[in-house]
Amino acid sequence: MGKKVGMEVSLAIAEAAKMADTDVVAAYPITPQTHIVERLAELVANGELDAEYIPVESEHSAMSACLGSVATGARTFTATAGQGLELMHEVLYVAASMRLPVIMVVANRALSSPLNVWGDQSDLMAVRDTGWIQLICENGQEAYDTTLYAFRIGEDKRVLLPVMVHVDGFYLTHVIEPIEIPEQEKVNKFLPPFKYPLPLDPDKPVSMGAFAPPILYSETKKAQEVNLRASLPVIREVWDEFEKVFGRKYKAVESYRTEGAKTLLLTLGSFGETAMAAVDKLRDEGQAVGLLKLRLWRPFPFEDLRKAVGDAELLIVIDRALSYGGPGGPAFSEIRSALYSEKKRPRILGFVGGLGGRDLMVAEFEGMVKRAQEMRPKGAEEEFEMYGVRE
Amino acid sequence: MKNLGIYAARLTPPVEGFAPGHRACIGCGEALAVRLACKAAGENIIIANATGCMEVVSSQLPASAWRIPWIHTLFENTAAVASGVEAALKAMTRKGKIADRGTKVIAMAGDGGTSDIGLQALSGALERYHDFLYICFDNEAYMNTGIQRSSATPFGASTTTSPAGKKSIGQKTWKKNMPAIAVAHNIPYVATASPSYPFDMMDKVKKGLAVNGPAYVHILSVCPTGWRSTPDLSVRLGRLAVETGVFPLYEVEDGKYKLSMDVSPLRPLKDYMSIQGRFRHLSEGMVKKIEDRVRKDYEQLKERCA
Numbered sequence: 001m002g003k004k005v006g007m008e009v010s011l012a013i014a015e016a017a018k019m020a021d022t023d024v025v026a027a028y029p030i031t032p033q034t035h036i037v038e039r040l041a042e043l044v045a046n047g048e049l050d051a052e053y054i055p056v057e058s059e060h061s062a063m064s065a066c067l068g069s070v071a072t073g074a075r076t077f078t079a080t081a082g083q084g085l086e087l088m089h090e091v092l093y094v095a096a097s098m099r100l101p102v103i104m105v106v107a108n109r110a111l112s113s114p115l116n117v118w119g120d121q122s123d124l125m126a127v128r129d130t131g132w133i134q135l136i137c138e139n140g141q142e143a144y145d146t147t148l149y150a151f152r153i154g155e156d157k158r159v160l161l162p163v164m165v166h167v168d169g170f171y172l173t174h175v176i177e178p179i180e181i182p183e184q185e186k187v188n189k190f191l192p193p194f195k196y197p198l199p200l201d202p203d204k205p206v207s208m209g210a211f212a213p214p215i216l217y218s219e220t221k222k223a224q225e226v227n228l229r230a231s232l233p234v235i236r237e238v239w240d241e242f243e244k245v246f247g248r249k250y251k252a253v254e255s256y257r258t259e260g261a262k263t264l265l266l267t268l269g270s271f272g273e274t275a276m277a278a279v280d281k282l283r284d285e286g287q288a289v290g291l292l293k294l295r296l297w298r299p300f301p302f303e304d305l306r307k308a309v310g311d312a313e314l315l316i317v318i319d320r321a322l323s324y325g326g327p328g329g330p331a332f333s334e335i336r337s338a339l340y341s342e343k344k345r346p347r348i349l350g351f352v353g354g355l356g357g358r359d360l361m362v363a364e365f366e367g368m369v370k371r372a373q374e375m376r377p378k379g380a381e382e383e384f385e386m387y388g389v390r391e
Numbered sequence: 392m393k394n395l396g397i398y399a400a401r402l403t404p405p406v407e408g409f410a411p412g413h414r415a416c417i418g419c420g421e422a423l424a425v426r427l428a429c430k431a432a433g434e435n436i437i438i439a440n441a442t443g444c445m446e447v448v449s450s451q452l453p454a455s456a457w458r459i460p461w462i463h464t465l466f467e468n469t470a471a472v473a474s475g476v477e478a479a480l481k482a483m484t485r486k487g488k489i490a491d492r493g494t495k496v497i498a499m500a501g502d503g504g505t506s507d508i509g510l511q512a513l514s515g516a517l518e519r520y521h522d523f524l525y526i527c528f529d530n531e532a533y534m535n536t537g538i539q540r541s542s543a544t545p546f547g548a549s550t551t552t553s554p555a556g557k558k559s560i561g562q563k564t565w566k567k568n569m570p571a572i573a574v575a576h577n578i579p580y581v582a583t584a585s586p587s588y589p590f591d592m593m594d595k596v597k598k599g600l601a602v603n604g605p606a607y608v609h610i611l612s613v614c615p616t617g618w619r620s621t622p623d624l625s626v627r628l629g630r631l632a633v634e635t636g637v638f639p640l641y642e643v644e645d646g647k648y649k650l651s652m653d654v655s656p657l658r659p660l661k662d663y664m665s666i667q668g669r670f671r672h673l674s675e676g677m678v679k680k681i682e683d684r685v686r687k688d689y690e691q692l693k694e695r696c697a
Contacts (some may be wrong), residue, residue: 023486024478024479024482034577050482054474056519057512058515061470061474064465064471064512065471065478067475068471068472068478069473069475071476072476073479076479076575091465091468150673200460201460205460206460207460208461210450210454211446213452370486
């Protein structure tokens with residue numbers, strides 16, 4: 001057993017990147033990611049981590065430097081948030097399409113304008129279609145563990161895809177939690193050295209990033225789609241392996257007190273902790289309410305979701321991001337679509353809340369359950385509401 | 392003759408990092424420059440290439456003209472990609488993950504990818520002092536997308552986005568001085584070069600790779616398609632650019648300017664401009680005005696080199 005220490009979650013994330021023996025870190029500072037990269041710079045400066053720290057001049061260059069680094073065969077880590085992730089946007093597609101497993105922690109943050117440095121998941125949703133594996137953390141221990149196993153998933157020869165580890169800005173990055181840091185030997189046992197199959201090497205020259213005319217482009221995209229979907233069994237395998245070595249079990253969809261539940265809440269990220277307290281309270285009051293927590297966003301875990309939803313009659317999806325003018329919050333919209341073809345499916349309603357660092361407390365989660373039970377939407381556009389917004 | 396190397400014929404190395412069979416236009420000065428730069432650089436290099444003519448003509452799937460390790464990702468980020476390659480080589484060599492072979496890194500981009508959209512990434516990489524050589528292959532406009540003006544397009548040139556017309560003389564701004572911007576980063580080596588002076592150009596590429604730290608080489612690459620010149624004149628135009636003072640060849644080693652060859656007295660500018668369609672609309676008076684500026688700039692450069 002490793003020892004459990006009180007630690008700021010950002011520092012634990014840096015510790016995971018250090019224990020993974022990262023070779024290159026390229027990062028640009030942005031709130032609320034700063035504590036992660038400051039710590040990494042410190043670890044490199046102290047000689048505790050033997051890596052090149054590239055203090056790039058922008059996030060666009062951060063991700064671009066990561067591409068070059070992974071293509072050369074180095075284990076590569078970066079972190080960003082909000083606007084930084086958006087500035088990287090076009091580079092993200094390239095990392096996935098070129099099969100370059102960059103590992104990145106995103107301290108989820110609202111998007112301008114108005115300027116807002118606090119937490120929500122608008123950035124996470126905006127990069128949904130870039131082809132990355134996206135894992136979402138609920139607490140500090142998950143943030144450490146996920147950062148560590150993200151390397152194992154992304155660098156697996158059957159996967160070779162970049163991985164985003166999502167931690168809610170401030171709600172997770174800036175809190176101190178008891179976190180179990182394992183022994184280095186265990187980490188070494190779990191995480192083999194990175195061997196990129198065809199790196200940039202003068203002995204074996206390769207051309208990377210050639211351009212594709214219409215006659216080939218679609219085939220490359222199909223290959224990418226097949227590849228991302230095929231990563232799901234590998235992700236499950238890594239979770240099993242992680243449990244064997246570290247004793248903690250991870251699943252794509254986590255269920256909390258769902259036995260016999262007629263109403264289910266579904267959350268992503270740190271909302272899960274508050275929602276659990278709300279479920280406890282409602283259960284105490286005799287209501288059959290449970291909670292689902294979505295940990296894997298891409299590839300989307302259809303099968304796990306169907307199983308987890310079970311026989312529930314009402315599913316309430318809570319988004320921390322908005323799709324303006326669209327069919328509800330992004331998670332709500334996707335989950336509704338994922339369950340559409342089921343013969344028996346629950347009524348699915350959505351709430352968007354907690355934007356730009358607005359706190360949603362236990363009472364608000366209770367309120368959403370109450371409101372959902374009252375809602376009688378006349379059409380799809382009435383199946384979701386923004387919650388807790390002053391008119 | 393002070394710099395014999397410029398004139399004396401020598402054999403070029405037989406190695407071809409940039410292999411024949413690419414799709415560049417007939418008479419492309421840039422393809423010639425890339426080929427010679429690769430010969431000078433040898434085989435122990437890794438190239439990061441920005442989006443642009445050279446990337447497009449060399450890499451259409453499933454073919455590749457590159458016999459050396461080569462990576463292209465995006466347009467504006469090639470200096471950052473090269474930073475990552477260099478850092479990875481450094482870290483992995485230090486940690487014993489790869490053998491120390493002294494592999495060098497080259498970033499290459501066109502004038503748009505360098506002086507416009509890629510300027511920030513380039514500035515960052517130069518300032519961070521990565522050990523790499525950045526080569527700007529300057530054909531003075533966005534030729535790959537169809538001859539749109541860039542900040543490297545010369546004053547008076549007609550392009551598709553700075554067209555000459557009743558109320559316009561074409562490009563209204565003077566060419567951005569990219570080598571001076573590189574020099575301002577206090578890097579060990581900056582040079583201008585031309586494939587019309589192949590041995591001088593190859594020497595500069597070698598020098599840029601040999602220095603410890605970042606180097607910047609700016610190569611004027613004649614583009615018959617965009618300059619509206621005949622393909623057989625490309626090498627000649629490269630020489631005329633130097634002989635008229637439009638594109639002087641010089642080096643800046645540790646901040647010290649040195650003229651590679653003094654071509655004064657300068658040839659009349661019309662010798663260079665009259666055989667290019669992009670300047671066809673300019674009046675004699677306008678050519679004279681541009682010539683005055685070229686001569687003033689050349690004298691200033693000579694003073695700096697003194």
